[in-house]
Amino acid sequence: MKAIVLKEQGGVENFTFESVSVPTIKDDEVLIKVRAVSINPADAIVRENKSVSWIFGEESSLILGWDVSGQIVQKGAKVIDMQIGDDIFGVLRHPYIGRTYAEFVAAPASQLAIKPKNSTYEEAAATSLAALTALQPIQKVGIKKNDRVFITAAGGGVGHFAVQFAKYFGAHVTALASSSKKDFVMSLGADEFIDYQLGPFENTLKKDMDLVIEAVKSDGHIMRSMEVVKPGGSLISLWSNITEEENLKAKSLNINAFYNMVSFNGQDMKFVAKLLEEGKLVPHISKVFSWKDIAKAHLEIEKGHTQGKIVIIMD
Structure with missing residues (x-):
């Protein structure tokens, strides 16, 4: 089968296109003919950063990717709720690599869902890792109707899902993004918008947020976001662990600050x-690339200003 392989971790010039063996499935797995995958900022980090090489496990060929959408072409003996021919999507094996940048991928059936008929392969692939990254911590804190929620980087891959989930659960959402994304973010259902380019948001907002979803990867941003959480509220970091300094500040403010790593589920x-399927969650795909343009897709996600998601078609 064809696959996008890294010669070694580093720059996009290390991507190669190779023929590798079709994976063998276990009894609880299915073999997926991959139709689309989505690119996340974490994909670029893993591609470049050798300090996280453990993510590849014991695999000899370095194949990236967690998100997948495609069709089942083979299933294991213990798989009973999915059939050959089913269209599926999901997040595979995170934090270990799911190896989805390939023509075929072996996947535990328990990590997948049936793709809704009203969603394309591209839309389903886009609504995988980024969607769970937003959903899981929201569920963890027990978001309630009328909670006041502040979402940073609200126009990005994770952020645009966070806005939609928060509104689904009945929260009042204040979104932080650049002015160029205001119309987009408000169209997702946000109640209020703040342009981060106009000055410190912590000087604009009252300290009355029940929850902050912190999706900005920037030194000091978590400390600033804590300023708008009310006592007893929560801050979820989606990028990094809470430092000792940040934890001390959270305790002094009587707020619950924690890092949440997404997991396959x-x-x-x-x-x-x-x-x-119900139309209550709509992925926004900013760009679609062919698998042969994987380097361009990674360079695009590295800019850090993607509106919504980037998708690769495995044509």
Whole structure:
């Protein structure tokens, strides 16, 4: 089968296109003919940063990717709720690599959901890792109707899903993004918008947020976001662990600040599939690339200003 392989971790020039063996499935797995994958900022980090090489496990060929959408072409003996020919999508094996940048991928059936008929392969692939990254911590804090929620980087891959999930659960959403994304973010259902380019948001907002979803990867941003959380509220960091300094500040403010690492979860994917089918969750795809343009896709995600998601078609 064809696959996008890294010669070694580093720049996009290390991507190669090779023929590798079709993976063998276990009894609880299915073999997927990959139709689309989505690119996340974490893909670029893993591609470049050798300090996270453990993510590849013991695999000899370095194949990236967690998100996948495609069709089942083979299934293991213990797989009973999915059939050959089913269209599926999901997040595979995170934080270990799912190896989805390939023509075929072996996947535990428990990590997948049936793709809604009203969603394309591209839309389903886009609504995988980024969607769970937003959904899982929101569920963890027990978001309630009328909670006041502040979402940073609200126009990005994770942020645009966070806005939609928060509104689904009945929250009042204040979104932070650049002015160029205002119309987009408001169209997702945000109640209020703040342009981060106009000055410190912590000087504009009252300290009355029940929850902050911190999706900005920037030194000092978590400390600033804590300023708008009310006592007893929560701050979720989606990028990095809470430092000792940040933890001390959180305690002094009587707020719950924590890092949440997304994990594969078939039940969560089924919930996402339900919302997609009902039209209550809509992925925004800013650009679609051919698999042969994987280097261009990675360079695009590295700019850090993507509106919504970037998708690769495995044509």
